[in-house]
Amino acid sequence: MAESGIDIVARVVLQQCVYARLQVKPPSLDSEAEWVEIKKGMIIYLCFFKGADSTVIPKMVNSLLNVKLSETDAGKHVSIKDLPGDVLIVPQATLGGKVKGRGMQYHSNAGKELGMELYTQFVTQCQQELAVHAPWAESGSVLRFGTYGNRQVLKIDTNGPYTHLLEF
Amino acid sequence: MAESGIDIVARVVLQQCVYARLQVKPPSLDSEAEWVEIKKGMIIYLCFFKGADSTVIPKMVNSLLNVKLSETDAGKHVSIKDLPGDVLIVPQATLGGKVKGRGMQYHSNAGKELGMELYTQFVTQCQQELAVHAPWAESGSVLRFGTYGNRQVLKIDTNGPYTHLLEF
Numbered sequence: 595m596a597e598s599g600i601d602i603v604a605r606v607v608l609q610q611c612v613y614a615r616l617q618v619k620p621p622s623l624d625s626e627a628e629w630v631e632i633k634k635g636m637i638i639y640l641c642f643f644k645g646a647d648s649t650v651i652p653k654m655v656n657s658l659l660n661v662k663l664s665e666t667d668a669g670k671h672v673s674i675k676d677l678p679g680d681v682l683i684v685p686q687a688t689l690g691g692k693v694k695g696r697g698m699q700y701h702s703n704a705g706k707e708l709g710m711e712l713y714t715q716f717v718t719q720c721q722q723e724l725a726v727h728a729p730w731a732e733s734g735s736v737l738r739f740g741t742y743g744n745r746q747v748l749k750i751d752t753n754g755p756y757t758h759l760l761e762f
Numbered sequence: 763m764a765e766s767g768i769d770i771v772a773r774v775v776l777q778q779c780v781y782a783r784l785q786v787k788p789p790s791l792d793s794e795a796e797w798v799e800i801k802k803g804m805i806i807y808l809c810f811f812k813g814a815d816s817t818v819i820p821k822m823v824n825s826l827l828n829v830k831l832s833e834t835d836a837g838k839h840v841s842i843k844d845l846p847g848d849v850l851i852v853p854q855a856t857l858g859g860k861v862k863g864r865g866m867q868y869h870s871n872a873g874k875e876l877g878m879e880l881y882t883q884f885v886t887q888c889q890q891e892l893a894v895h896a897p898w899a900e901s902g903s904v905l906r907f908g909t910y911g912n913r914q915v916l917k918i919d920t921n922g923p924y925t926h927l928l929e930f
Contacts, residue, residue, distance in 0.1 A: 661865070698926065759857055
């Protein structure tokens with residue numbers, strides 16, 4: 595977690611869900627929209643800032659997949675890896691916005707090319723870390739993710755979103 | 763918006779929705795759960811920190827209801843007051859969490875009594891500000907809010923949550 599006064603390079607909002615559905619391809623003239631969905635698990639909304647590079651990714655992945663924010667049926671909080679539960683990654687550049695007057699500015703956001711590269715690395719490393727954790731890998735849990743740059747048309751159903759902010 | 767290095771007293775996450783439904787009273791032995799719902803509009807998740815007092819409320823209300831984050835059918839961004847759209851306020855103490863090891867600590871959060879008092883003031887001042895803005899008041903739009911201290915069982919449907927973070 596970035597300390598106050600030190601520039602952050604990534605911002606993440608986490609929400610817990612019992613179901614979520616995300617559009618990964620918008621409808622077109624000759625095809626219907628495509629969606630991915632998860633059941634009980636965690637939604638990771640993320641945004642990278644200027645100055646971010648790939649060194650932050652392992653730290654983010656380690657923190658987000660191991661922090662104990664997911665509730666078991668018995669009411670205990672464990673990591674999403676140990677729940678084990680589904681993961682939905684949602685690129686969310688709007689998280690980089692700063693209020694300016696009555697509008698929002700996104701001057702601190704990573705450029706599109708860098709943002710997409712870091713997003714792809716983040717998804718890949720999450721997949722890798724989950725795949726080698728037997729309780730998760732053997733549970734049939736899934737990781738799904740949105741399409742960078744798209745409108746993230748999303749539906750979620752929660753038993754309390756238990757919203758958290760993490761900055762790196 | 764708090765500048766880096768200055769202690770913040772409130773944290774807000776905003777999401778845009780086309781529908782949302784929030785439990786305001788859990789089910790009991792002799793009664794069903796009670797819910798509120800909104801249609802197209804904005805969800806305000808909020809959390810107060812130690813050191814917050816009522817002087818921050820007018821500033822928050824003014825900023826949140828006037829910032830241009832809500833999308834018209836024509837794709838233009840306007841304030842929720844001018845959309846005009848529904849508002850759902852969700853108390854979300856988890857937003858005050860800080861990662862400590864693999865757990866979360868909430869030491870910076872306002873105590874329960876102060877948190878509830880500021881939450882109540884926030885809801886009241888939102889209602890007042892919306893009520894005197896004719897385009898909103900005459901549109902039939904509604905403001906709904908969660909019960910402080912409850913589990914915020916929530917369902918949302920979006921055309922892109924367009925998630926933003928604001929700190930005060």
